[in-house]
Amino acid sequence: MSVWLKAACAALVVAIVCAPPARAQDAALLERGRHLVEVTGACGNCHTPMGPQGPVAGRTLAGGTVFDEPPFRAVAPNITPDPETGIGRWTDAQLARAIREGIRPDGSLIGPPMPMALYRGLSDRDLAAIVAFLRTVPPVRNPVERSVYRITLPPAWGPPVTSVPEPANNPVARGEYLANAVAHCMECHTPMLPTGQNDHTRLGAGGMEFRGPWGVSVARNLTPHANGLGGWTDAQIIRAITQGISANDRPLAPPMAFWAYRAMTPAELSDLVAYLRSLKPQE
Structure with missing residues (x-):
């Protein structure tokens, strides 16, 4: 085998081995x-x-x-x-x-x-x-x-x-991306204007009503205000997201997708909590 052919074969082997399948x-x-x-x-x-x-x-x-x-x-x-x-x-x-x-x-x-x-x-x-x-x-x-x-x-x-x-590689930025661009938490937990769009001056303030077979549920205030998650521990927030249980042990109602969020990774949940803690408190 010629020197050129050997080199070509060697290069091909390297390319095959190194390239991700x-x-x-x-x-x-x-x-x-x-x-x-x-x-x-x-x-x-x-x-x-x-x-x-x-x-x-x-x-x-x-x-x-x-x-x-x-x-x-x-x-x-x-x-x-x-x-x-x-x-x-x-x-x-x-x-x-x-x-x-x-x-x-x-x-x-x-x-x-x-x-x-x-x-x-x-x-x-x-x-x-x-x-x-x-x-x-x-x-x-x-x-x-x-x-x-x-x-x-x-x-x-x-x-x-x-x-x-x-998103930037820090907990709050990752949590913000998760809560907004992916999980769209703020769509339900931010009051709606008459135009059908969210009032972003009251981001996370809650209050929207949702009617279904379960009755009427009201979106909770997700900000660090005393009326929101201010008195909740991180573990209580994570339990509410993944199990649908409030800090006072009360069952939470749909349309919160507990059935899906229970499979979120610990890292995702930690980032999400970091973002919620960073929100401006809303009454």
Whole structure:
């Protein structure tokens, strides 16, 4: 074998050994997407039909849940890959734009309660992971009615989003990213304006009412005020998030997605608590 051929073979071996396997990369991306959709993002809390015992079997992310509020009667869409009633015919770019900018392939705007102002902060990596995972969800044929808005939606939720980096590597920044861009905690725990958007001058103040089979639940104040989480320990906050038990041992009610958040990692929960502690106290 010539010296050149030996060198070429050696280089090829090095490239094969050193390059990360594509399958491993794909598996990591899909696992990240699964965690975002099923755990921290709890997408099924809105997009999976719920029965008396929780999520309806065989209807994961098939849509149909109705949110009837003064500003709108919104119906969660089917986000399974079904080509007729879901997202099966959407390209990856169209799906990514819908998630982060709230614009469907036909150019129409997605309205509340989809937290578009928060999803605009999804990092490029996490957005790609969500799109990749949604492609793997079993398709479910489930036509749903269109949402009806009693308010005028804006032309867009903001300028096009070109690129979003990962959050800064510190607990508060990671917790803020988790609470807003991913888990959208502040969508429910911040009062709503008549426009159907959150009042960000009262971030985390709670007070929104949610009606369902459980009755009426009121979003708690998540700020460090005495009326909020000011007297709670870190362990009590984490128990409330993952088990649905208040500091006074009272069971908490839906639509808080305890069923999903119980699988959050200890690091995620620690970051989330750090962020909640950093909020401006709200009465």
